[in-house]
Amino acid sequence: MREVAFIKQNKEKWLSFEKAIFNNRFKDPDDLASQYVHLINDLAYAQTYYPKSKVIKYLNQLAAKAFQKIYRTKRQDTNRFVTFWKVEVPLIVYQYRRYVAYAFILFLSFVAIGVISAANDDAFIRLILGDDYVNKTLENIQNGDPVAIYKSGSNWGSFIGITLNNLYVGIRSFIYGVFGGLGTAWVLLQNGIMLGAFQYMFQAEGVLWESIRGIWIHGAMEIFAIVVEGAAGLVLGASILFPKTLSRKESFKIGVKDGVKILISTFPFTFAAGFLEGFVTRYSNAMPHFLSVGIILLTLGIISYYYLIYPKTVYKKLQKAYATL
Structure with missing residues (x-):
């Protein structure tokens, strides 16, 4: 998939998540967990296929802010590897x-x-x-x-x-x-x-x-x-x-x-x-x-x-x- 098509396909979803996480619009924790995991999936996809794209920076920042807001920490390691084992896999398993x-x-x-x-x-x-x-x-x-x-x-x-x-x-x-x-x-x-x-x-x-x-x-x-x-x-x-x-x-x-x-x-x-x-x-x-x-x-x-x-x-x-x- 071309980068333009990837962004066009997911843009509304990202913007919706960004608004929801900062405006408290999630209906339940299950929805929040699912949206967060999907965001991490998109970030991983972008890092793999568009390594020099600016969209990686946007998604990384959004994921970091979402993680910090969810866990209410002043400083949190948002390293992709750590996040995968510490948050992403456990949420998927649950x-x-x-x-x-x-x-x-x-x-x-x-x-x-x-x-x-x-x-x-x-x-x-x-x-x-x-x-x-x-x-x-x-x-x-x-x-x-x-x-x-x-x-x-x-x-x-x-x-x-x-x-x-x-x-x-x-x-x-x-x-x-x-x-x-x-x-x-x-x-x-x-x-x-x-x-x-x-x-x-x-x-x-x-x-x-x-x-x-x-x-x-x-x-x-x-x-x-x-x-x-x-x-x-x-x-x-x-x-x-x-x-x-x-x-x-x-x-x-x-x-x-x-x-x-x-x-x-x-x-x-x-x-x-x-x-x-x-x-x-x-x-x-x-x-x-x-x-x-x-x-x-x-x-x-x-x-x-x-x-x-x-x-x-x-x-x-x-x-x-x-x-x-």
Whole structure:
């Protein structure tokens, strides 16, 4: 799109937002949050395609003033990177919190299916995990080290390989959302059933606790991130199936933008999980129980806070700011 067309298409929206934010014309905090996120989207688009344009300065100033007015701060860092993680992603996650819930419900349901299937069919675990993996794990259990498979390879090799694989799973989960969310559900199905069968195998062998305190050192962030990536895919699918008052094309564009931002937000957690799997999980047997459990609770607490608690905190700040406008 040419710059002139971009400005013409969005000019009225920007002017409307500018008037609304300074004349207290928003009907509710949801509207304010949505308009702010759209403004940030336009700023990012302009920075990408019109890097020397004066419109970037205008949008940046408007975004900065809007942020300062919303949060009532005398001085506030309006750096694009900081704003993305501190405000933009949390507001988007809160806006699509239903889809995060749907993703968790789907995933946990699939985990339950994996557990039940494994408990009622001796061949199911081998069907899902493969004979080689099962045989190797059973051998490790007999040797007194249930999670020995995570100690193979070098630290850096494991970290890089595992991280790339997890990024691939997350990106695929999001992209498959284009099939009305069914592709995303399929990825969640595969991973959920695999996890259920995997954990039941350790339960059946009487080493569930040993597996938990080892595998979940990295698994807490890894699995949580996969579910959130699934939520991003469901957002994409819903934008196609349920455009509401927007055209399907416009709804899809918004779904792509918001879904990609949710997806990107999981990448630091995916890298952290890969690092833990490559450098920490392999030493789980040598750790005192309180340390391994502490790492699990810490990693789960961090990612849970960012996606389940912090978005509501940011939104409440927005509500409070709106109430005093």
